Amino acid sequence: GQQVMQIPQYQHVQEGEDFTTYCNSSTTLSNIQWYKQRPGGHPVFLIQLVKSGEVKKQKRLTFQFGEAKKNSSLHITATQTTDVGTYFCALFMNYGGATNKLIFGTGTLLAVQP
Amino acid sequence: ETGVTQTPRHLVMGMTNKKSLKCEQHLGHNAMYWYKQSAKKPLELMFVYSLEERVENNSVPSRFSPECPNSSHLFLHLHTLQPEDSALYLCASSQDEDTHQPQHFGDGTRLSIL
Numbered sequence: 001g002q003q004v005m006q007i008p009q010y011q012h013v014q015e016g017e018d019f020t021t022y023c024n025s026s027t028t029l030s031n032i033q034w035y036k037q038r039p040g041g042h043p044v045f046l047i048q049l050v051k052s053g054e055v056k057k058q059k060r061l062t063f064q065f066g067e068a069k070k071n072s073s074l075h076i077t078a079t080q081t082t083d084v085g086t087y088f089c090a091l092f093m094n095y096g097g098a099t100n101k102l103i104f105g106t107g108t109l110l111a112v113q114p
Numbered sequence: 115e116t117g118v119t120q121t122p123r124h125l126v127m128g129m130t131n132k133k134s135l136k137c138e139q140h141l142g143h144n145a146m147y148w149y150k151q152s153a154k155k156p157l158e159l160m161f162v163y164s165l166e167e168r169v170e171n172n173s174v175p176s177r178f179s180p181e182c183p184n185s186s187h188l189f190l191h192l193h194t195l196q197p198e199d200s201a202l203y204l205c206a207s208s209q210d211e212d213t214h215q216p217q218h219f220g221d222g223t224r225l226s227i228l
Contacts, residue, residue: 004156031214042204043157045216088157092214101170102217104157 004091004105012111019076021108023089030092032072033102034063038085043104046074079112086110117141120205120220127195128228135190135223137205143218145211146188148180149204151222157204163188164211192225200227 006023013019023032031050035043047056049065049072056063060083062075076083089105118139127133139146148160162170163182177199179191188205202224206217 033216042219042221043206043217045218048214048216090217101159101162103159106156 004089004103006087006089006105006108008108009106010109010111012113013079015081015112015114016078019079019083019110021074021087021089021110023072023074023091023105025070025091027070027093029069032065033090034072034074035088035090035104036085037088037107041085043088076110079110081112081114084110084112118205118207118218118220120203120223122223123221124224124226126226126228127192129195129197131195132191132193134192135203135205135225137188137190137220139186139188139205139207139218139220141207141218143207143209144185145208146182146185147206147208147217148188148190149206149219151202151204152200161190162211169211195225195227197227200225 004025006021011019031048033048034046036046037043047063049063052069053067054065060077064073066072072089074087086107086109088107090102093103121136125133145164147162150158150160159172160174161180166182166185177194181189202222204222205220208217209215
C-alpha cells in the first residue's frame with residue numbers, strides 16, 4: 001500500500017539539542033496532521049496544517065507546511081526528556097475507497113539523553 | 115482520560131481461540147476506526163465506521179471481523195489468528211469520517227498470538 005515517508009527513522013540527541021523530523025509526499029496534500037506517541041502509549045494529536053507555507057508554534061515545537069503542500073516538518077527547540085516518543089505525520093489520501101482516509105507516516109523515534 | 119476506552123489492555127490467545135476486542139468512545143463522535151500497529155511498521159488502517167456503517171475495509175483478512183452496534187461502541191472479533199497478527203490494536207474516533215478532524219485514540223490492546 002501507499003507509504004508516507006518520514007526521515008529520519010530514529011534520532012538520538014542530548015538534552016538541550018534541537019530536533020527536526022520531515023514528512024514527504026509525492027502528491028499535493030489538502031492538509032497534514034502531526035501526532036506524538038510516547039513509549040507504551042497511544043498517538044496523541046498535536047496539530048493540523050492546512051495552508052501552503054503555514055507555520056504554527058506550540059511552545060518549543062514549530063510545525064511547517066511546505067509551499068507546494070507536499071512536505072512538512074516538525075522542529076523541537078532545546079529538547080527535553082519529556083519530548084521522547086515517536087512523532088507521526090498523517091495525511092488524508094484516497095486509499096482506494098470512496099473517500100479520503102488518514103494515512104500515517106512511518107514515524108520518527110526521538111530519544112533524548114539527559 | 116482519553117475519552118476512548120479499550121478493553122482488554124493485554125490479550126494472549128492461541129491460534130484456535132475466539133476473542134473480541136472492545137472499544138467505547140465518550141466523545142459523541144460519529145466515526146470510529148481500528149488500526150494495527152506492529153513493531154517497526156507504520157500504523158495500518160483496518161476498518162472505518164461512520165454512523166455505524168462500515169465505510170472502509172482495508173483488505174483485512176476475514177479472521178478479523180468488526181462490529182459497530184452503535185456510534186459509541188466498536189468491536190473487533192478475532193478467530194483463528196496467526197502469529198503475525200501479534201500487534202497493538204488501536205481504536206480511534208473522530209467527529210466525522212470525512213471532515214479531516216483529529217482522531218482520538220484509545221490506549222490499545224496488546225495482542226499476543228501463541
